[in-house]
Amino acid sequence: MSTDYGKLYVVATPIGNLADFSFRGVEILKQVDLIAAEDTRHVKMLLQHYGISNRVIALHQHNEDNAAKGLLQKLHDGQSIALVSDAGTPLLSDPGLPLVKMAKEAHVDVVPIPGACALITALSASGLPVIPFSFEGFSPRTSSARKTFFSAKLLCPTTWVFYESSHRILASLQDMAEVLPLDRQIVIARELTKLHETIVKASLANALALVANDDNMRKGEFVVLVEGAVIDKSDQVITPEHQRLLEILLKECSTKTAVAMAAEITGIRKKLLYQVALTLNDEEDSGEDASIHFPP
Template sequence: MISECGKLYVVATPIGNLGDISYRAVETLRRVDLIAAEDTRHIKTLLQHYGINQKVISLHQHNEERASADLLEKLRAGLSIALVSDAGTPLVSDPGMPLVRMVRDAGIEVSPLPGACALIAALSAAGLPTARFTFEGFAPRTSAERKSFFKAKAASPDTWIFYESCHRVLASLRDMGEVLPKDRQIVIARELTKLHETIVKTTLAEAQALVETDPNMQKGEFVIIVEGAPKEDLRAEISAEQQRVLEILLQDCSVSTAVALAVEITGARKKALYQAALAIGSEKGGNWRS
């Protein structure tokens, strides 16, 4: 770490409600030498609200390579800089990656200030599984690309999330309806933390009908959360005798050893036996060796 250099702060800002910013973030924005913002006009509303008068420069997707190099030199000269996007956490479907990469590669400290993030806010209120999920950024712009994207995600057992614009949300739901089962659960979260915040959990078919018939559901900024596909029931692939052999082996062997031996003895699929072994352990309260 180069101690005489400045520090880059990656600062999360509100996604709608100006109150959704941490005390630490406000204090950091007040004391840095410079704020790099996706849209200088947009961020000034937040800065004025909190009486912050620091210098702001633009860093967006069209200038970030050049601007990042300039900011790196300022950090090397000892200045401290805060990176913000228009809303939420920088780099999450927002500019900033070239700057953070350059700064880290140069050995200069990068400090994150956590806060608002639309995908996490939506997920926390969705009522869909959260143990494993994937974030896909914005859905593709064309119908053909969207359908390919949805087909690639159709069999995933994990919850998945993407952003969508008001101009394409209905088309996106229609394309999804041609690829995914109509009864797949989805959540539409729009205008999060704003006056017209709406979070709807329903089936894909009902969601499409809702957006088609309600013009208000075609306005604002959207987070779409999709339920994962039902997990394959691999236990059904093994016979009662294969299950009995596996249970006997699990009494004295680790899961990996029991599964390997059961494959040799019974000829059942390894994946099916392993899934069955996990299920047996769960039913016994996890009282077996791993």
């Protein structure tokens, strides 16, 4: 690697409270030749607060593939660049991956400057198990896609987390309530580190009611955390949640596909799932109650 190359700094910025910016982060933004920002107007508020006057250019989801090539050339020319997003750690549901990937492939030093991250902040105060957990980014935009997403996570045994926007939070919880058990524990974290920070842990039913009945609970930026399912490890047992998953899949897929997907998600033998699916199909066709009775 040429010692003449510049360095790419991936700099985490505050997610709300400007006092959360690290001393190192401030110094890096003062020292670099260029700052690549998701929204130049947004980041300039942060820069003004800390008296930073370095040049800023836009690097967002609509231009990042082309912009990354130009930035890589500047790095090759010896310039140092700081990559920042609107808030939090870049690349976590924010732009920047093409630039970081190109830099790594070109043997340019990529230096992380740690700091705030809404995902980790929410996990730390959630009261849900955090090891292991999975992060799913933003939930899908359409109702049908969200239901498919929630169906795939129905039997996930570990805590899982996703981001949601203010204009979709209610619809997202409504879709979740059609798929997950209403007693499943979830955490809604909104406006983290800001004046109206709210972190609520409740059953899905109670959380949905809270968001539906309180206008303030539909404002801001959201992190939603979901308790993992308690799964019977025996492949000979079909639980109510297994049946619920099959019912959802059968509405969208053929029996063969629904069984294959359910087997992939649950680890249950296809033969056993297929028998249950046939029972559900027969009872639906006859108009009978399709629920299977489980022993206490």
